[in-house]
Amino acid sequence: MKSSTSSPFKQPKAVFAVAFACVVSFMGIGLVDPILPAISADLNATPSQVTLLFTSYLVITAVAMLITGWVSSRIGAKKTLITGLAIIVVFSALAGASDSIGGIVGFRAGWGVGNALFIATSLAVIVASATSGFVGAIILYETALGLGIAVGPLLGGLLGEVSWRGPFFGVAALMAIALIATVVLVEPLPKPAQRTSITAPLKALRHRGLLILSLTALCYNWAFFTVLGYAPFPMHLGAIELGFVFFGWGALVAIFSVFGAPRLQRRFGIARTLYLNLALFALVVLGIAIWTDSTATLVALVIVAGVFIGVNNTVTTQAVMTVAPVERPIASAAYGFVRFIGGGLAPFAAGKLVEATNVHVPFYIAAGALVIGIGVLSLARKELAEAERVQAEDGAEAAPVAPGNAIVAAIDDSPTADAVVDAAVKLATLHNRTVHVIHVQEQAATVSEDPQAADALIREQVARVKGTVGQVLTGATDHGEVGRLIADYAGKLGAKAIVVGAPRHGGLPALMDNSVSQELWRHAKAHILIVNPALNVSNDLAPLGRA
Numbered sequence: 001m002k003s004s005t006s007s008p009f010k011q012p013k014a015v016f017a018v019a020f021a022c023v024v025s026f027m028g029i030g031l032v033d034p035i036l037p038a039i040s041a042d043l044n045a046t047p048s049q050v051t052l053l054f055t056s057y058l059v060i061t062a063v064a065m066l067i068t069g070w071v072s073s074r075i076g077a078k079k080t081l082i083t084g085l086a087i088i089v090v091f092s093a094l095a096g097a098s099d100s101i102g103g104i105v106g107f108r109a110g111w112g113v114g115n116a117l118f119i120a121t122s123l124a125v126i127v128a129s130a131t132s133g134f135v136g137a138i139i140l141y142e143t144a145l146g147l148g149i150a151v152g153p154l155l156g157g158l159l160g161e162v163s164w165r166g167p168f169f170g171v172a173a174l175m176a177i178a179l180i181a182t183v184v185l186v187e188p189l190p191k192p193a194q195r196t197s198i199t200a201p202l203k204a205l206r207h208r209g210l211l212i213l214s215l216t217a218l219c220y221n222w223a224f225f226t227v228l229g230y231a232p233f234p235m236h237l238g239a240i241e242l243g244f245v246f247f248g249w250g251a252l253v254a255i256f257s258v259f260g261a262p263r264l265q266r267r268f269g270i271a272r273t274l275y276l277n278l279a280l281f282a283l284v285v286l287g288i289a290i291w292t293d294s295t296a297t298l299v300a301l302v303i304v305a306g307v308f309i310g311v312n313n314t315v316t317t318q319a320v321m322t323v324a325p326v327e328r329p330i331a332s333a334a335y336g337f338v339r340f341i342g343g344g345l346a347p348f349a350a351g352k353l354v355e356a357t358n359v360h361v362p363f364y365i366a367a368g369a370l371v372i373g374i375g376v377l378s379l380a381r382k383e384l385a386e387a388e389r390v391q392a393e394d395g396a397e398a399a400p401v402a403p404g405n406a407i408v409a410a411i412d413d414s415p416t417a418d419a420v421v422d423a424a425v426k427l428a429t430l431h432n433r434t435v436h437v438i439h440v441q442e443q444a445a446t447v448s449e450d451p452q453a454a455d456a457l458i459r460e461q462v463a464r465v466k467g468t469v470g471q472v473l474t475g476a477t478d479h480g481e482v483g484r485l486i487a488d489y490a491g492k493l494g495a496k497a498i499v500v501g502a503p504r505h506g507g508l509p510a511l512m513d514n515s516v517s518q519e520l521w522r523h524a525k526a527h528i529l530i531v532n533p534a535l536n537v538s539n540d541l542a543p544l545g546r547a
Contacts, residue, residue: 017185018122019144021085021178025118026148027155028057028092028111028171034157034242035164036232042164045101047233048351052105054229058344060112061119065336068120069196069329078188080121085179087114089172096168120333125186139258142314146254150247157243164239200326201334209323209383212376214335217316218342219373220278223285223366224309229347231302234292234359245299252306253313260307261314270319271384273311274377281308282370289363322387323380342369406493408526409437409468410486413457416501416531421461421468423531424499433496435468437461438489440482483519490526497527 032039032053040050072080091110098104123141159166197203205211232242264273284305291297317335324331350362377384409424411417421437428435441454458470473485490498498520520528 014186015126015140017178017181018081018125019140021081021118021175021182022122022126022141022144023148023151024171024174024178025088025115025122026145027152027174028088028115028148031152031156031167031171033153033228033232033246034239035160035167036229037242038160038164038239039101039104043099043101043104046351046355047230048348048355049101049105051229051347051351052101053108054225054347055344056105056109057112057115058225058340060109060344061116062337062340062344064113064116065120065333065340066201067198068117068333069200069327070198071117072121072329073196076188077121077125078182078186080117081125081182081186082179084114084117084119084121085175085182087111088118089175089179090114092168092175093172096165096172116336120329120336123329123332139262139314142257142261142310142317143254145313146250146257146310149253150250153246153250154243157240157247160239160243196327196330200330201337204324204326204330204334205338207323207325209380209386210320210325210331210334211338212380212383213316213320213323214338216274216278216373216377216380217320217335217339219369219376220281220312220316221339221343222346222369223281223373225343225346226350226362226366227285227288227302227305230350230354230362231288231298235295235298235302237295245302248303249306252303253310256307256310257314261311264311265315265318269388270315271377271381271388273315274319274384275374277308277311277315278370278374278377281305281312282367282374284308285363285367285370289360289367292359292363319384319387323383405433406490406495407433407435408486408490408493408495408498409435409461410498410500411437411439411457411461412501413453414501417457417461418464420499420501420531421465423529424497425465425468427497427499427529431496435465436471436489436493436495437465437468438471438473438486440473440485442482480516480519483516483521484523487520487523487525490524495526497529498524499529499531502530502532 036047036050036053039045039053040047068080071083075083088111091107091114095104095107095111098107126141155170156167159170205214228246232246235242235245237245261273264277268276284301288298288301288305291301320335321331324334326334346362346366350366353362353365407424407428409421411420421435424435424437427433437458439454439457454472458472462468462470471489473489486498486500500520
């Protein structure tokens with residue numbers, strides 16, 4: 001479901017605080033790229049030893065993903081974010097102060113623990129706190145990922161010109177700023193009603209769709225991190241030159257994550273976009289394997305690879321979150337565990353393969369991994385079709401509505417919901433208007449609604465009454481905010497009427513309690529129809545439409 005009609009970049013300060021921390025966190029992925037040759041030379045380390053900076057970081061990130069839900073459900077999302085950020089600050093600074101390749105590799109592993117706690121939790125926090133809904137939150141998250149991947153190599157190259165230690169200290173300083181912003185701006189989110197089991201992410205992988213997409217991502221990440229982790233060595237460039245190369249690469253990742261992926265997905269659907277994207281990426285990696293000895297060609301192909309990485313990041317993340325039958329933090333942890341295993345092992349394997357064979361072989365294997373990924377993905381036809389069906393529904397929901405040509409039916413989880421929607425449909429039929437069925441997902445200190453339950457509530461009504469449009473609104477931190485969000489949504493549509501259920505007690509949230517109704521009366525610029533399900537109001541609706 002779409003959650004609102006607002007821009008993904010019009011968000012509360014807390015969302016931008018977490019997004020900024022995401023940018024810095026993702027800098028850590030490409031930060032070391034430009035300084036890999038310098039570290040190898042200064043510390044007398046082989047390329048395969050230096051690539052352990054990727055392997056230790058990503059493999060530990062993958063394994064630590066399994067505990068993120070367990071930790072977050074016990075200490076809360078905000079404390080989990082703060083803990084992850086603090087760990088990153090400490091271990092990135094220790095890596096910069098280290099004098100041995102083994103020390104840096106070890107501290108990067110510690111950095112990976114903090115990274116896992118932060119990454120898995122940050123997506124859930126952004127989704128819960130954003131006012132742009134699920135898709136908008138994913139776009140914002142992928143924007144942060146793209147910016148981090150783009151800026152990381154550039155920062156690494158600029159600071160690496162002074163010393164290879166500079167990038168590590170730079171991340172420590174930026175993460176300290178993000179830590180302070182998170183402490184000050186992010187409000188504590190309510191803990192889930194049930195604590196998450198430490199085995200929940202592994203159990204989630206029993207679901208066929210999640211497992212297949214995760215294995216596809218493992219193959220894709222093998223190619224991704226072979227290029228990211230080993231391509232700097234055959235380029236034979238200085239730190240600043242490598243920084244600019246991977247900045248160009250990362251800029252394309254960001255642009256196609258935010259702008260290219262949604263357009264391709266709307267035009268071709270999820271399945272065809274992924275098949276085509278993986279195939280084209282395989283051809284680019286095959287070109288890297290063939291022309292590894294040509295610096296100019298290698299540089300150009302690595303930069304172009306950013307296009308396909310950007311598209312894949314966004315489309316796959318949305319597909320995973322759509323098909324997963326578990327809560328999003330658990331799905332994120334399970335997906336992250338599998339894909340980061342591939343990303344972590346690939347650079348080290350590339351180094352060892354070069355030592356045993358030649359510099360071309362790792363890239364041939366990476367291209368082959370993408371072909372295998374296409375084959376694995378083909379096993380998820382049913383799940384991808386379901387994800388595309390959801391996408392098609394969301395596209396219909398996003399269609400513009402002429403001002404004044406809408407009736408809003410605001411529902412909660414009570415039996416009254418059917419009567420509210422039926423009354424709204426009757427009113428809309430009499431006066432040729434469109435019904436928007438909305439539900440406000442509340443995230444308050446005493447009330448925390450499962451996003452999937454909110455989606456299911458709307459989908460049930462949209463499936464029951466054809467021609468209706470469904471929306472889940474997020475961002476309500478108290479009951480009063482529920483009323484204000486309903487009024488604001490109706491105002492943006494220019495709705496003639498808002499249909500709600502009669503006051504009651506209980507439910508999640510109790511839509512018509514005093515604070516909700518007071519704020520709705522105060523802010524609404526439309527007629528408000530209160531439906532009593534015990535009465536037949538069908539014959540009494542016509543006068544309202546003429547007002």
